[in-house]
Amino acid sequence: MARGELMKKLLASYGRDEEFRAVAEQIITEEEQKNNKVLARSLRKTLDNSARSATPKALAPLIPFPDAANDFIERIEPEHTKNDIVLTNTNLRIFAGLIREFRRAEDIRRHGLPVRSKLLFCGPPGCGKTLCAEVFSRELGLPLFIVKLDRLISSYLGETATNIRKIFEFARKQPCVLFFDEFDALARSRDDVNEHSELRRVVNSILIFIDRIRPKGFLVAATNLDHSLDPAIWRRFDEIIWFGKPDRLMVEKYLRVKFKNVEVAFDPVAQAVLLEGFSYAEIERVCLSAIKTAVLERRRQVREADFRLAVRDEIRRRSGSARLSPML
Template identity: 80%
Template sequence: MARGELMKKLLASYGRDDEFRAVAEQIILEEEQKNNRVLARSLRQTLDHASSSASQRKTLAPLIPFPDAANDFVERIAPEHTKSDIVLSKTNVRIFTGLMQEFRRADDIRRHGLPVRSKLLFCGPPGCGKTLCTEIFAGELGLPLFVVKIDRLISSYLGETAGNVRKIFEFARKQPCVLFLDEFDALARSRDDTSEHNELRRVVNSLLIFIDRIKPKGFLIAATNLDQALDPAVWRRFDEVIWFEKPDREMIDRFLTMKFKNVKISFDLHPHARELEGYSYAEIERICVQAIKTAVIERRKDVGEQDFRHAMADEIRRRSGTSRLQQSAQEH
């Protein structure tokens, strides 16, 4: 069979494991017949590894086309990070491990008349891993990740917003996936807030009903940096609330080690963990990246302590400016 036809057949068999493997075997056989032994062996090892991984997780249903009318405010994201790219607290590791186990044994749990946790609320300051964790969580479960663009979802024609929300919730009900609503406070703001438009309050009413009724085949995850702004009735609609705090010294130490694992350094990182307490992961990552870039620019093989300290000084300057802006905004 022509290579192009085989590739089309391979893509068309997505989600049907037996058929997918059969087509992949045909491609490998062709490479063997062409005497491309190295490529054929590599393809077979990849296929065997993928099959082994797939047997450890729930088989996905084929992707359902997203409603055309909703394409403007939902985007599918391909996970690029793995669990080795994140540092979580022991509590959160335990929670996520439990959630994954529940998902994989969902049928057994439901047969016992018990609910499966599938609606999660992530809370915590910016830069502390909420979005990254969502991506890794979806990747670990083998679920497609759909990110809702809240700014577009809240239509300029406010009367359409509740309808837009209904469309994405209906999709999540049918499609096994992780549906991620970042900046959730923009959609679920307290109805007691007198500055909010009456139409937005009606959107919150609709949202509460949708969250109550939905039973996702995967997970609904909402994230907010402003948990105090959420409507009080939102909290009990979620099966689990997970807090992402700024890292403590031990977590910072692990994060620094992770960031420099493939980089040669000429100083001891560990004492700097104490100096970085109170910083978010995003801020610490900026320091690490800037220190490494300095060494690259100067064509040095290792990162020195001065590189790291200069990068820290830049972050302190940035933080100071951000604090002044925030204070000015609050005063006005």
């Protein structure tokens, strides 16, 4: 391919990592064929270094907050990275696919295919749904906005559907991850006899809005009460992702993450057996409590006794009982 055409193709692929790298590889190969080996090596080294050091960046500037949506949306700066979360192999595969689709969206649409952009996270509390939304937005390089449901629903019931429309309109214009936590508060089953008729109309509005929206980023809804959702909600989402409590191997991996920069006098991974049935939020509390005990006692190392005491406290907290396992 002529050099000019290659350079045009390179510039056109900017922002789509895989295409950009493929064209860059073509240019490097061409230089190698011309026996410009020093230049080819230099280009390849630069390309490899940029791939390793690349950090996610916002793909579009933030539009000014419209007054209409400002009361109901809050921007959150992601603090966690993919190294702070442990996911099942299935969920890792799904998220990798979603990120790849997003980056190759134009190619997919050119073939007349839809890009998945509406996600439903389901699972018990403390199992990583909110954290995953944060890490997902960081990996995509998109800003994260949290919907403030208390403000949304506490307004006059007759205005709730109008307020939801404002939020969806914002997501249509702004490339972002728009996160609805406790989504069941908005999309509760219309068959529930205890629900107010106005809330049924809100569900009808939600169904219409989700159907029609083609977000520039992602719409993510999360619920701990998947059984409470209206049956018609499920098919409106492009992907449903299930979060559960971690198994032994996932607990061990999580403990390695939490204690990787902490000096310890015991093997945290060996304590995984004590955390069977715990959620990630509970395990994190145990780890932080054990570390704080060492800090408060002015010790450099966290001891096994600190960890086991933290486990005892977590069991007491979750069960309201003083009776503890003899293992502790």
